[in-house]
Amino acid sequence: MLTRRGTLALAGGLGAGLLARPAIAQTRTIPGLPGTMVWSVYDVGSTGYVEASAIADAFGRAFGTRVRLQPSGTSIGRILPLKQKRVSHGWLANELYFAMEGIYEYAALDWGPQDFRTLAGRKNSFSVVATKESGITKPADLKGKRMAYAPANSSVNIKVEPILAFAGLTWNDVQLVQVPSYGASLRALIEGRADCAGAAPAAAALRELEASPRGISWVQLDPNNAEGWAAAKRAVPFVEPFQEPIGAGLSEANPAWLMGYRYPMITVPADAPGEEVYALMKALAETFDLYKGVNPIMPRWEMALAGTPPMDAAFHDDAVRYLREVGQWTAEHQSWQDTMLKRHRALQKAWAEFLPDARGRNLSGDDLAAAWGERRAAALAALS
CATH class of the missing domain: 3.40.190.10 (Periplasmic binding protein-like II)
Incomplete structure (x- = not known):
């Protein structure tokens, strides 16, 4: 590697x-x-x-x-x-x-x-990595566990959501251990301050977890669980099953079914x-x-x-x-x-309709994000 x-x-x-x-x-x-x-x-x-x-x-x-x-x-x-x-x-x-x-x-x-x-x-892969001692091996096992969470790391957080959704869970079903960064989230596992965190298998820090007494385990997503994958894709549409043989705790002889993305x-x-x-x-x-x-x-x-x-x-x-x-x-x-394409057009249309009112109300920051979030959710719901 x-x-x-x-x-x-x-x-x-x-x-x-x-x-x-x-x-x-x-x-x-x-x-x-x-x-x-x-x-x-x-x-x-x-x-x-x-x-x-x-x-x-x-x-x-x-x-x-x-x-x-x-x-x-x-x-x-x-x-x-x-x-x-x-x-x-x-x-x-x-x-x-x-x-x-x-x-x-x-x-x-x-x-x-x-x-x-x-x-x-x-093709790339991602999942929730856990200490082996936590006993976490599938999405349902995450309920009630300590998950390291960096609020500003939106790229990681948005990929954790479909893994939780796979088992019908949300962020409210885990104990969030707030950390400042992606690297700090993996360090929290090594130091025993968290049980799990979202990660890409190639992250260098995971080799240290793999070699530590706590061990390493990956949350695997059964490729044949149609209901679980449907829930994951409702959370975000860009995910797919992917068998990963490269990364910490993985090999050609010991691959894992993780969440694929690009x-x-x-x-x-x-x-x-x-x-x-x-x-x-x-x-x-x-x-x-x-x-x-x-x-x-x-x-x-x-x-x-x-x-x-x-x-x-x-x-x-x-x-x-x-x-x-x-x-x-x-x-x-x-x-x-x-x-x-239908999704793209619906969101662009919704934004065009939303923007004049947002400008008129002088919305910005969290207020704008919240108002648009409601409008976006309604536009996507109308596609169902």
Whole structure:
């Protein structure tokens, strides 16, 4: 598994190469593929940065394309340039869902539900990790347990909600142990101050928990529990069953059924040029052999995996066109797409109706978020 030191070295090396290396003679061309692109990505050292770097490098070697990566450690810092079209693509995580729904920092007068589309996204996993001594192995076991909780970590918290919902639980059914950050939540398990916390299996701190006397256990979500998954998807629509063999307490011989989601997702404005979208999809598929060996995660960028729902936003029409042409877009996928497009339109319409009154009442901050939350809930309920 790629270590943090290895990740930083690779990210730095690839990033520097992308900026410094002159464009090489392309060996083939794809009509519509831009000669230069700018991608907004997570910070240097993140897995998302490494993945974008590897794929950008492959594009350069195959097509002579130059890509500049624009890293940012904040959600707004990655999405605002995409909204303003100062970058061509965003490599996003759940901030895409927040922006599409107009929640958290996007519940603001100058934001609201945005209009983006996805092209592809790498399968990732998440669940609630617990100390082995707690006896927690399934969602129902979380009731009454001490859960470490960082109020400001909306990306983690929104993914815990469907796991609770899987067993008919809410935040009110657990004992919240408030901590300042994601890292502190995992430290609380190691120190015995909490029984569980939301986590990604690759988190380095979990190796310490795995080796500690408390041991490590993952909340597993039965892929055959249709009722549980229906409840999880009502909480958030971008989750799916995923068997994870990589991470703390996991291996090929001992995988776990966790909650799947996508990170990073290659994202564009809804009105991005169709020819460019189609060309990038084709380039992503055709250069797979050049980047798949960068680390154990990169094989998940194979189009048969990365070009399927669910995502945090609907696919771009020309991404669907490409996927349909290569035989990877099914009737089930189209049904998901239609549902997501309907959801996007409903929320954008609700915001357009809500905004004049919100401006007239001079709403802001928590008051705006609460008022929009009620309007959003009503709009989504009308879709049921």
